[in-house]
Amino acid sequence: MSQIQKRSPLTNLVQRAVLDNGITLLVIENPTADIVASRIFIKAGTRWESKHQAGLSHLVSAVITKGTDTLSSLEIAEQVESVGASLSADTATDYLQMSLKTIGSDFAEIFNLTAKLLRSPAFPAAEVELERQITLQDIRSQQEHPSAIAFEQLRRAMYGRHPYGLSSLGTIESVSGLTREDLQNYHQSYFRPDNLVISIAGNLTFETARYLVEKALGDWEIPTNSILPINLSPIVCKPYQVVTPQETQQSMVMLGYLASSVKDKEYGALKVLNTYLGNGLSSRLFVELREKRGLAYEVSAFYPTRLDLSQFVVYLGTAPENTAIALEGLHHEIERLRTHQLTDSELQTCKNKLLGQYALGKQTNAQLAQVYGWYETLGLGIEFDTVFQELVNNVTVETAWETACQYFVEPYISLVGPAKFVENCQI
Amino acid sequence: MSSLFEGLIDSKFAADICKLSSGLTVIHHYVPATPVVVVDAWVKAGTSLEPKEWAGVAHFLEHMIFKGTDKFPPGAFDAAIENTGGVTNAATSHDYAHFYITSAAQYLPETLPALGDLLFNATIPDAEYELERDVVLEEIRSCNDSPDFLGYQALNQSIYQNHPYGRPILGTIAELMQQSPQQMRQFHDFHYQPENMTVAIVGGVEKAIALELAEESFVSTNSQIQCPIGLVEAEPPITEIRRQKMSVGRLEQARLLMGWMGPGVEQLKDAYGLDLLSVLLAEGRTSRLVQDLREKRQLVQNISSGFSLQKDSSLFTISACLPTENLEDVEAVICEEISKLQAKSISPAELSRCQRLLCNDYAFSTEAPNQLASLYGYYHTIADAKVALSYPEQIKSFSVMDLQQLAQQYLSPQYYAINVMEPSLR
Numbered sequence: 001m002s003q004i005q006k007r008s009p010l011t012n013l014v015q016r017a018v019l020d021n022g023i024t025l026l027v028i029e030n031p032t033a034d035i036v037a038s039r040i041f042i043k044a045g046t047r048w049e050s051k052h053q054a055g056l057s058h059l060v061s062a063v064i065t066k067g068t069d070t071l072s073s074l075e076i077a078e079q080v081e082s083v084g085a086s087l088s089a090d091t092a093t094d095y096l097q098m099s100l101k102t103i104g105s106d107f108a109e110i111f112n113l114t115a116k117l118l119r120s121p122a123f124p125a126a127e128v129e130l131e132r133q134i135t136l137q138d139i140r141s142q143q144e145h146p147s148a149i150a151f152e153q154l155r156r157a158m159y160g161r162h163p164y165g166l167s168s169l170g171t172i173e174s175v176s177g178l179t180r181e182d183l184q185n186y187h188q189s190y191f192r193p194d195n196l197v198i199s200i201a202g203n204l205t206f207e208t209a210r211y212l213v214e215k216a217l218g219d220w221e222i223p224t225n226s227i228l229p230i231n232l233s234p235i236v237c238k239p240y241q242v243v244t245p246q247e248t249q250q251s252m253v254m255l256g257y258l259a260s261s262v263k264d265k266e267y268g269a270l271k272v273l274n275t276y277l278g279n280g281l282s283s284r285l286f287v288e289l290r291e292k293r294g295l296a297y298e299v300s301a302f303y304p305t306r307l308d309l310s311q312f313v314v315y316l317g318t319a320p321e322n323t324a325i326a327l328e329g330l331h332h333e334i335e336r337l338r339t340h341q342l343t344d345s346e347l348q349t350c351k352n353k354l355l356g357q358y359a360l361g362k363q364t365n366a367q368l369a370q371v372y373g374w375y376e377t378l379g380l381g382i383e384f385d386t387v388f389q390e391l392v393n394n395v396t397v398e399t400a401w402e403t404a405c406q407y408f409v410e411p412y413i414s415l416v417g418p419a420k421f422v423e424n425c426q427i
Numbered sequence: 428m429s430s431l432f433e434g435l436i437d438s439k440f441a442a443d444i445c446k447l448s449s450g451l452t453v454i455h456h457y458v459p460a461t462p463v464v465v466v467d468a469w470v471k472a473g474t475s476l477e478p479k480e481w482a483g484v485a486h487f488l489e490h491m492i493f494k495g496t497d498k499f500p501p502g503a504f505d506a507a508i509e510n511t512g513g514v515t516n517a518a519t520s521h522d523y524a525h526f527y528i529t530s531a532a533q534y535l536p537e538t539l540p541a542l543g544d545l546l547f548n549a550t551i552p553d554a555e556y557e558l559e560r561d562v563v564l565e566e567i568r569s570c571n572d573s574p575d576f577l578g579y580q581a582l583n584q585s586i587y588q589n590h591p592y593g594r595p596i597l598g599t600i601a602e603l604m605q606q607s608p609q610q611m612r613q614f615h616d617f618h619y620q621p622e623n624m625t626v627a628i629v630g631g632v633e634k635a636i637a638l639e640l641a642e643e644s645f646v647s648t649n650s651q652i653q654c655p656i657g658l659v660e661a662e663p664p665i666t667e668i669r670r671q672k673m674s675v676g677r678l679e680q681a682r683l684l685m686g687w688m689g690p691g692v693e694q695l696k697d698a699y700g701l702d703l704l705s706v707l708l709a710e711g712r713t714s715r716l717v718q719d720l721r722e723k724r725q726l727v728q729n730i731s732s733g734f735s736l737q738k739d740s741s742l743f744t745i746s747a748c749l750p751t752e753n754l755e756d757v758e759a760v761i762c763e764e765i766s767k768l769q770a771k772s773i774s775p776a777e778l779s780r781c782q783r784l785l786c787n788d789y790a791f792s793t794e795a796p797n798q799l800a801s802l803y804g805y806y807h808t809i810a811d812a813k814v815a816l817s818y819p820e821q822i823k824s825f826s827v828m829d830l831q832q833l834a835q836q837y838l839s840p841q842y843y844a845i846n847v848m849e850p851s852l853r
Contacts, residue, residue: 032460033794073722077712082780084787103787130725137728140679141748146572247676249568281493281505281515291502294561297569317569349510356512360463360529363795 014372014382015206019214022194022222024376027209028201028368036107036202037365040098040118041377044190046168047093047307048230051161053182055135055170057096060183061089062131064098067122076113085110091168094307095377096190101366104203108212115216121187128180136176139169146416147317150252153242154414158256158311161233189228193220199373201365235309241413243422251323251417252315255330259312259407262305262378268391269403270312273337274303275354276346277314285314289329295322307378312407320421331411331427337404341397351392358389440813442803443634450622453641454803454812456629458796464532464630466539467800468546469525469808472618475591478655481606483598484614486519487563491611492526493517494555496548501555504545508538521592522738523808529797532631536640543644546619556608567597574675574682578846582686582744585669585844590662592737617654621647625807627800662688662740669844678850680728681751683758686844689734689741689837692810698736699821700833701743705734706781707773708764709745713780715764716745726753738809743837751849762840769835772827786819
């Protein structure tokens, strides 16, 4: 008799098919709750934007749910909201997605609606203008948060003209110039069946899912032209310091290093190092800077998964008079990774944490649809689910140390806080 | 539990509620398909129980619980949970403090006793107290850099002028500097007792095991020495417009925040009705205020409504981010909408939309064990866990007349609190 479940980690069966018109379909059958979640990924996103059109993907995702040839924004919302479903579109750096979630019996109807929006959005002029104005206000509102300012200026410094340098909202200048025609061109360029991944998880069978997708999108033909290659500005590593003086109660201190893409061999080691420094209450930064020294409430690290060079960032918020020691403290912890190897038990702990939490992140249908669809969209394939776990398990004390030595050479530094404390603050 | 919630209790309750001989309540729900187990321990030791001079102690104590016991030195508990891939954290509000662990089910025999030890035997060492106080002060500074946090706190203070719900959960820097670790130990010994706790255990562990582990793990040795308790005064209704204007630094857009006092759990069904009104007014593109103010007239950048259920008196809010010049118009439109709700019943289609939305939200928010554990623990701390499961049935039972009557009883275009923040002119 099994008294405590020992089945681990979650073993999900993902069924994959490529339809005749190039749509990649992933289905995870999960009958435990009467919920279906779907993610439709388009291989586009801010990475595909030119600098003068920064924010275009975001605006496309803001307006795409707001009209078709036959349905107004309000009619679409009524159809979704009257059955208590959710439907939204979002932009990330490396993809653009539409997300929907319904009770099992409503899925077909809402999926059909989503397919219409995906295929033939009207981008009504009034809606484009409304969302453009709101985006401009959202860009201004970012300036209200010291952490957003600190991250914004760090990102610009690190990426130069590469699209990763700007927020997905774009800039006041670029968004001011966007037109309805830009949205239509973007849609025409990237919204095509051979550039789509549809991921569905929940209470339905693979056959039902495939039938629904083929019925709604099977006659969508692949355009004869090929998808335009993107022309990305090179990322040049030239670390420097950026400072915004501001009368805040806390200073924000951030250090950033350019770090490998998901396709580089050091990806696993950097994920482990990120876990070591910044993941949870027992992470190195939390223990050393918060628990032992009381320097911060929030102190952490992040290393997002990216197609191009990513960034490895450590940061904290601290009382202004502690700005210099906090900066020194963060830098010291990074430097320490180059002068000290992790112990075997530290490394094992990081792996347990990283893989344990990875398993916990695949519980709901929405999480399942997200993670597999995302891997497929990035070109890693659904098998990256196991590949990732192997990559992490294969990290050794030596490879972690070599990776730290290679990447953590000199940081970009970003400071926001009262002038007296952030200006002339150096490491 | 009293019969107060009788009509609201679901007979097909999927979890078991067990009271142990120590007085501890355990709520167990076996989810066979998951390898995960969630433990969520809720303690009736929130901000509301603080004597006035002890403001902030409930939240600060939540931090100090993690500073360990004789068995677990500072940091040892966090490491024990996280080293096996688990996650732990905690939160404090006016009605509760709660502490949770998510981990693979096989580790429960180690994690549960550790959590029990922490909750009952926290030593609150003087040196750690002073160090952690710096962390809490940083938390306060960080919140003070957030205009929305400040606005919401000020609205709360304006609505609750007598009841401790108006008190900032974090306390203030000056207040915290006045307090001692001895006071905190007193607060801890008195309130962290088995009869004040509900532990929800949800996931891949069977009932007999869960109960046996809970019985062994949650053993109090606290003497329950006396402790002053804050006076909880009922809050009289608002009979005016309480208007305040705040200036905060670095604001790019004005904020409008309006609030009304709602029912406590003794009128739980009314509270569910206000959930429906909140959806009707400002959730989704078809809701009245979003449709009118954002989509049609374009007077706001965004607008939303919130209903937060609290034990003694809940809070109904409407908040918007908007250009300064639209403040007056938007306030007037909101008041008009409320008058309309009072004067005329909504359409059956509108009611049905709100009902489906809330019922589905409920289904979506009970998909994972941590969501279920939190739901059971929260409801049992302020009312009775069994009512949590009847939520969809209750929501479906409302008529358009019921909602009109609730709008008349709890909302008003003449009596409310309002807080406005404007960006300074440049």
